[in-house]
Amino acid sequence: MAEADRIQPISLEMIRTLIGMPTVSRDSNLDLIAYVQDYLTGFGIDSTLVHDETGKKANLYATIGPKDKGGICLSGHTDVVPIDGQDWHTDPFEVVEKDGLLYGRGTSDMKSFIAIALAFVPEFLAKPLKTPIHFAFSYDEEVGCIGVRRLLDILEKQPVKPAACIVGEPTSMKPVVAHKGKKSTRCHVHGLECHSSLAPTGVNAVEFAAEIVTHLRGMAKRKRTEGPFDPGFDPPHTTVHTGLMHGGTALNIVPKDCYFDFEFRHLPEDDPEELLGEVRAFVETKLLPEMHAIDPATGVRFEQISQIPGLDMKDDDPLTQLVMALSGANSTGKVAFGTEAGLFQQVGIPTIVCGPGDIAQAHKPNEFIALSQVAKGEAFMRRLLDRVRA
DSSP, rough: OOOOGGSSSSHHHOOOOHSHHHHHHHSSHHHHHHHHHHHTTTTTTOOEEOOTTTTSSSSEEESSTTSSSOEEEEEEOOBBOOOOOOOOOSSSTTTTEEEEEEEOOOOOIHHHHHHHHHHHHHHHSSSSSOOOEEEEEEEETTTHHHHHHHHHHHTTSSSSSSSSEEEEETTOOOOOOEEEEEEEEEEEEBBBOOOOGGGHHHHHHHHHHHHHHHHHHHHHHHHHOOOOTTTTTSSSOOOEEEEEEEOOSSSSOOOOEEEEEEEEEEOOOOOOHHHHHHHHHHHHIIIHHHHHHHHHTOOEEEEEEEEEOOOOOTTTTTHHHHHHHTOOSSSSSEEEEEEEEHHHHHHOEEEEEEOOBBGGGGGGGOOEHHHHHHHHHHHHHHHHHHHBOO
């Protein structure tokens, strides 16, 4: 039997519909949210929208079943990464099926999970549920897990919040119990400008920035050789990375300003504040005295870009055991990429990452999901349905 023949037509239709809405993070997701809200309303399901400060984006939260019990939350982000500069062979916002694969931006990361969950709404309603199912669909995950924080601020204060959460990021339907955290920071080095022939009288912002980047590289080497290590992750240690840098105006001018962005992708046990504290201490003890000796107005400033906590669940946790049973997996995994799961866990909601698709396809041109993964996602939902029915 072909994979497509094993899949509900409504799932494929829903995937096509959601992919057809280009919800790149820099743009609004309200068309998609309005569609989902109308779809749920058609089944008599109320939903709550939590907007951003501009009103142009929103999270959606809805409950199927009894509202006085914790239940299981199915969570996913509605935004996708841009297609700018990528060599797509098909229209990225129109699903194209070929050789058992569905091509389109967001097919793997992660609209297919949301689509499958929505496709199962009629089945969740067919019989009374003893355990409620919640939907939590967020915005701006791809730019720092921003949107879900507003939703979690509200859920945390509710008398009844989800007892557990499954974030449907692409894991090939393998339960992921842990992922690294991420702290990204922008550094601004402010120096003193002068003619390059008089370089010793100035404070070269680019050169001092380079010293900080070199220190960060040394930290990365130390983590690589000394750990701590967790073999469940690839790579098995905290990583340190500088990704952007710009400064100066002309070669014959000692640069006044330099900016660079760096990140820590840290094991759950590694404290990112301690890591940043080491960088600050290096600046304060080694660089600032030299800079201030020339001009006290010079300095170094750090600005947080984003921070995502790591996820750390145990294999013997009841939720882990449940998701293993639902997915049919006999083992769990850990991943280096970040998700919203750590934020759910941070507010006291046990959370596992498990969803259809392969993270290797995410963010690439010609992103796809295999129909076999969609079928596995549906099988997961059917097993979940059996567990939550009265």
